[in-house]
Amino acid sequence: MEKILYNGEYFSPKDTLECGQIFRYKPSERGYFVCAADKRAEVYTQGENTVIETEYPNFFANYFDLGRDYSKIVKSLQAFPEVASAAVFGKGIRILNQELFENTVSFIISANNNIKRIQAIIERLCTAAGEDKGDYFAFPTREAMLRLSRDDFADMGMGYRADYMYSAVRTFPDVEKDIISANSGEEARKYLMMIKGVGEKVANCISLFALKHTRSYPVDTWIFKANSTPQLNTPQKVQRHFLERYGELAGYAQQYVFYAARKGVLV
């Protein structure tokens, strides 16, 4: 088991894992266990350092986006009064580099759902179809999920999303190349939304979390409540307005606002 040490205040395991971008984590004695793809790490705070313990240091260094300077991002967002305090509050967030298929499946489940139940459904999915790694289960491959029926998905608690999932697993390869090779978030979203169960909001999540198009701004109920005004009275108007306003910083801004709103530290 190897250890990665990351120094400074711009990486908090709590902020990074509890800001809603990832569902496969659980508390450990020292911090958290995080599962991604078929790998696992333990992450915890030790003095001024954040420690990542894992058999896969290269994978998780990239996964936790360690090469990026988040102090610059938080500083740049101070120019926008409406997110300034949220960015400081969530300065320990790092936007994870998630795998495309896993992230797509996870956020199809997330639609019109609550985080606790999303986590439980994904856990049941991994247990049912993921490779048994001893201490945990890998996220299922697409091939493994092809062997599951609509009823299997429904039995995991997916509800009406079971039909979306059954279709999504089958059509995913038809658009995968176009999604990956798209050179803008907007273009990627166009192809993502050809997958059943992926609409505007989920496509924005995937383009941000799995494709690193930071010119994304997912508008869910929390963001809409925080951002809507008499002028910005639909999710689409909110999205357009803040994409234009924040540009390449939009995805980061959205995560700070979402996290602050959910933690109850916004007006």
Next chain:
DNA sequence: AGCCAGGAAGAAT
């Protein structure tokens, strides 16, 4: 009992 949760699909307009 009714409303909400990181919304989307399908139909109607």
Next chain:
DNA sequence: ATTCTTCATGGC
């Protein structure tokens, strides 16, 4: 291109 309705499930 917008607006309306319906869709499982569980917590509160």
